[in-house]
Amino acid sequence: MTGSNSPTLREVAERAGVHITTASRALNPSTSSLVRASTLRRVKAAARELRYQPNAIARGLKTARSMSVGVLLPDLTNPLFPPIVRGVEDVLAAAGYTTLIANTDNDPRRQGTLFDSLRARQVDGFVVATARREDELLTEAHREGVRIVLVNRRVDRADIPAVIGDDQSGIAQAVAHLVELGHTRIGHVAGPQNTATGLARLRAYRQAVEDAGLAADPALVARADGFTEAEGARALRAMLSATAVPTAVVAANDMIALGCLDVFAERGLGCPGDVSLVGFNDTPFIDRLTPALTTVRVPHYQIGAEAARMLLERLGDPDLPAKVITLPVTLVPRASTAPPRG
Amino acid sequence: MTGSNSPTLREVAERAGVHITTASRALNPSTSSLVRASTLRRVKAAARELRYQPNAIARGLKTARSMSVGVLLPDLTNPLFPPIVRGVEDVLAAAGYTTLIANTDNDPRRQGTLFDSLRARQVDGFVVATARREDELLTEAHREGVRIVLVNRRVDRADIPAVIGDDQSGIAQAVAHLVELGHTRIGHVAGPQNTATGLARLRAYRQAVEDAGLAADPALVARADGFTEAEGARALRAMLSATAVPTAVVAANDMIALGCLDVFAERGLGCPGDVSLVGFNDTPFIDRLTPALTTVRVPHYQIGAEAARMLLERLGDPDLPAKVITLPVTLVPRASTAPPRG
DNA sequence: TTGTAGGCGTTATCAG
């Protein structure tokens, strides 16, 4: 006596003494009103007794909807993503959808494979959090009518709906904060320029520096080739080998900021004594560093939740315009920023 | 002309001029050897031209396998879980399986709902990382033949296969390290005792203290009701209100250790000057704290990967014995532990 | 209000 298989609708119907069709109608909220009350009760009782669970797969085959959506992201172990995923899941689950997650490791080929595999599973749509600005795959899929919502990024030359944090405002707030403290030599360690956020934040930095009436010194900008501690350190070292130490650095994200801290330590530079530092994202635990990092808080959970809502909306009406929602971000001043040394 | 729907096997067959059955065989690695080479080529060409993707749902309906597994965990935003999930996914994806993730928030009712919903989707098995030692749902499901592998936990009175870190050894290493430094008054802030890890670590602590020939002082044990910073702080305060400050504290995990650090700061106790502290898990960024936390590194990714392998194994042969795999953990000495004050 | 018939896309089984 191995595990009795799940009961089918047919068995429920038999037990209730009705035709399978009637059972189907009774158990389906949208059609149960067509069934006589007493019959309804019988069927429901039978279903309960057998612990009947409709087979979502079979249902999906008929209805051509899987009630599932795919989430594509670079790497779940990057602390940026769990809250986003959680937001997506909470909203989607409440609507009866299941979430399939796939890690691309930023490898376009892998992304392609996973995308296909998810499509084979008939997902009704995608939430995509991978980062590249150019993305043939997404551009074409979107053109073909695949439902996609982007989070934390956009794709060049393609009107794909997206939900993003306000990079521009975040950097502006950071720079304004530093200017207010009296800084005039403010550097930027930019993120990879083939990512939407890397680019947006660099542009925002340039804009903010100009708005503050400061000189735009190209030597004060370094580019990291990844949003990582190691790349942040490498980029900052490059900057420091070409120019004098700035009095403050705005990093494109917290990991890069961590790399900057390493370089400060390397060179015996105190933070914020000798150099102030601002990160981006408000990564968990970043407030427990020494010094606690001033950074820009991004509402990742809400971004995920909003993206899910948007996808749901588009699943309902495919012809909705491809809007882009920008969520506000907040500077969180902590101990890594202070007035420049007299 | 809206998005042309995905081509079906029938269309591929027509285009290749063969029967749908033949097309099916040709496209199926395990049966393609039954098809003549030239036919095979034709079918494959047709499939490629149409960009055919087999409908996994339809396949699942027929084969009664969904090639998907459910992962139940408390909360993805707890940094403990992403690496586990990643390990699970990597192994499962390589075997052609898709992973469905559900967050239970440690709510048994929610867990029940999600479990049912995943079963309705015909998942072939479960990886469960929720924490309670008593779990009706899992116990019964396992008895009914549902394939389940536990990670980082066990369930009382039920032989469910599991993959866990070696809690006992981890705590033993921590205590031995402290003893070696010269500590004799070593406290423990235990985790919730209705979780497998909370209990195991407390027991291991008692054992280790005894093995070291130290006096077992009940006042040196406090219980947190959750693996959180707040609970850790609350528990330690309770301990300190009842007895003198120990010279070292072993926390049941890093979050609890964080709470302990808060209390140290509150009371002006230096760490490691006045009190040494050891955590558990080697949570990301915990090495960047001041002081960098001495903790026990648990191979979370490997635990997830191993659990997935085990599940795969059991999917193949349901009658395998319910083994428990214990993976080694390592103490990582950092700055939060030092010899006791003269 | 309930039943009949047919099909969603695929694969298993059997015959040719």
Next chain:
DNA sequence: CTGATAACGCCTACAA
């Protein structure tokens, strides 16, 4: 080696 047929579990016309 290939084709015909039925079936997986459910849902949706349509008919009764």
